[in-house]
Amino acid sequence: MTKDLLLWDQTIFKEQEYFELDFLPENLLHRDAQMRSLKFSVSPALRGSTPLNAYCRGAPGTGKTSAVLKVFSELENATQKVVPVYINCQVDSTRYAIFAQIFKKLFGYPPPSSGISFKKLFSQIAKHLVEKKRVLIVALDDFNYLMASKEADEVLYSLLRMHEVQPGAKVGVITILSDLTLDMVRDLTPQVQSVFLPEEIAFPQYSPEEIKDILKYRVRYGFMQGVISDELIDIVTGYTADTGDLRVGINMLKRAGLNAERRASRAISKEDIEKAYEGSRYIHLNYTIRNLKKEEKVLLKCIVASGKEEMMSGELYECFKEKTDLGYTSFYEMVNxxxxxxxxxxxxxxxxxxGQSRLVSLMYDPGEVEKRIDV
Structure with a gap:
């Protein structure tokens, strides 16, 4: 029996980083077409020309950020003449904050914390690009945060019109969106639309077969041999497909491994998987609710407040209309x-x-949904 037990200083993980959500694997499986499109967009920069702009669109957990970071990593290894800058718009959601991050990447240190105007910051960045003959590519992840704060037009306009202020400046922009209701053409001003003109790159949700393939890749390099069976990987795959978010499955594997180690076991059990899911399933809920519009959160709150497992769509609409004054079309689109x-x-x-009506219910525990709604 003792050979089946771990000693206190032993582990079933070979490389635990393969189960970290921010880990960038050497092979990004099932995103070849998207990677080719991204590389096509940035390829002019390698020749000293202005890259094509791109717009990566897909649900959470479909590999958008990983694909962009992978291309950026390859660019940095290939040349110093192209400067890729990744911006998390949840963290940096103003034009000044974004340009401060660009400045830091170009010069190796942040701009002064006070006493420098945006105009001067902008000028120093543009001048550096021209003098050093470098091409700037900026990825704006979670771009919906810029749209919500009304900064999107100013940020894009400033970046894409830089060559007019400083002739010879070459800049490309990649936007990354998980909000499938946003329309880059409809929601940006005509002035910005006329200079942005992005290549749209769609990131569909992974199929169950693709999810299993990716999880098996992580297992192969992340766990010691024989730690988890194919049957248990199938269970993780099913849970992951139910949420549509690959991050759920990756986190489940990590938690299940830690659960097994807590039992001093050299192998993951079904119970370890089930217990892991209770924590991992909320990764999708956390991210999704955080990115919802205020009105969508109000709609969810109506369901929670009803105390019912299911609501007739008409009853739900009456609650929604009372709290938002929005019409049925908006309600219908939000429910879908x-x-x-x-x-x-x-x-x-x-x-x-x-002859028929719709019953609406939550796919998560109402208490867990309520805890995450901030309206």
Whole structure:
């Protein structure tokens, strides 16, 4: 029996970093087409020309950020004449903060914390690009935060018109969006649309087969041999496919491994998987609710406040309308979007006035949803 038990200084992990959510694997599986499109967009920069702008669009956990970071890593290894700058717009959501990060990447130190205007900051960046003959590529991740703060137009306009202020400046922009309701054409001003003109790169949700393939890749390099069976990987795959978010499965593997180690076991059990899911399943919920619009959070709160497992869509609409004054079309679109994000479940019933109505229910525990709603 003792050979099946771990000693206190032993581990079942070979490389635990393979189960970290920010880990960038050597091979980004099932994103070859997206990687080719990104490389095509940035390739002019390698020849000293202005790159094409790109717009990466897909649900959370579909590999958008990883693909961009992978291309940026390859660019940095290939040349110093191209400067890729990744911006997390949740953290840096103003034009000044974004340009401060660009300044830091170009010069190796941050701009003065006070006493420097945006105009001067902008000028120093543009001048450096021209004098050093460097091409700037800026990736704006979670771009919806800039759109919500009304900074999107100013940020894009400043970046893409830099060559007019400083002739010879070459800048490309990649936007990354997980909010599938946003329309880059509709929601940006005509002035910005006319200079942005991005190549749209779609990131569809992974199929169950693709999810399993990716998880098996992580298992192969992350765990010691024989730690988890194919049958248990199938269970993790099923849970991951239910949420549509690859990060859930990756985190489940890490938690399950730690659960096994807590038992001093050399192998993961089904119980370890089930216990891991209880924690990992909320990764998708956390990210999704954090990125919802205020009105969408109000809609969820109506369901929570009802205390019902299911609500008739008409009853839900009355609560929603009372709190937002929005019409049925907006309500209908939000319900469908929340179903697409795998937060709501919709079923039809024959009790409606026209022969059928929709029953709306939460896919998560109402208490867990309520804890994450900040309206």
């Amino acid at each position: 979007r929340l179903e697409g994000l795998k937060i709501l479940s919709l079923n039809t019933t024959g009790k409606g006035t026209r």
